[in-house]
Amino acid sequence: MRTRTRARVLAGTALAAGILTAVAGPAYAALTSPEANAYVVSADAFGNLASVPPTPTSTYPPGGTSTLVGLTAGPYATDSALTATTAGDPTTGTSSASATVDSLGIDFGALGTATLTGVNATCNATPSGATGNGTIAGGTVTLPFPLPPVTLQANAPANTSVTIPGIGQAILNEQSTDADGVLTVNAVHFTLLPALNGANLIIGHAACGGAPPAAPVPMINAQVASATGATALAAGLGIVYLRRRGSGNAATPAAG
Structure with missing residues (x-):
């Protein structure tokens, strides 16, 4: 009876320890390795304006910086450099991404135009979560007369919504996190x-x-590995020698 009671106590203690470990453990994301991606502009086709795929792009892994100087495509026009950068480190489980352009013009056809300056989106992730920010230094949407221009706030709080008459909606500093813990930041989303x-x-x-x-890869000392291999080889040869010797002795008749 005492043995059963002791077993139940130990089982309960183990369960409680497991629960505490689960609660106190790090809140790792669902990803098995860090990842990141960045681009400066993209657009769906509308009116007589062609679509623009994500341009320029960078993806981790492998990461790196992609730069394009000047762009005239779809609704976009700029003489500035567009730069997308990503990086990561599997040994620490971290990643980062950024996208920047100093100035950008947007053509909405007969409905108006927009000008953005100082566009910058950033994202930094660790095993316990990700943070980021999407900012502009300034922005204006110019509409047909007599509609007044719409000012886009600099350094807006996350997910700031702006209604633009006749065009639609702009979300400034748009942020969302998916089920894998991946944070997406868009400086401006029309x-x-x-x-x-x-x-x-x-x-x-x-x-x-x-x-x-990622678990560190164990380092093997070449000298130790060589010595260990030589020892194992010598031991193996010794066993073979002894077996053959014993076998030979058994086959030799005893002297009369």
Whole structure:
């Protein structure tokens, strides 16, 4: 009876320890390795304006910086450099991403134009989560007369919504996190009206997610490995010699 009671106590203690470990353990993301991606502009087609795929892009792994000097495509026009950068480190489970352009013009056709300056999106991730920010130094949407221009706030709080008459909506510093813990940041996200195909225009995109640190690969000392191998070989040869010797002795008849 005492043995059963003791077993139950030990089982309960183990269960409680497991629960505490689960609660106190690090809140790792669902990713198995860190990842990140970034691009400066993208756009769906609308009106007579062609779509623009994510441009320029960088993805980790392998990471790096992609730069394009000047762009005239779809609704976009700029003489500035567009730069996308990603990086990561599996041993620490971290990653980062950024997308920048100094100035950018946007053409909405007969509905208006927009000018953005100082576009910058960043994202930094660790195994316990990710943080980021999407900012502009300034922005203005110019609409047909007599509509007044719409000012886009600099350094806006996350997910700031701005209604633009006749065009649609702009989300400034748009941020969202998916089920894997990957944070996506868009400095500016225009969603156009259904009459404009509900097109999406994204300027300044950075996304990143962390993961549990990779287990270190054990280092093998070449001298130790060589000595260990030589010892094992000598031992093996010794066993073979002794077996053959014993076998030979058994086959030799005893002297009369």
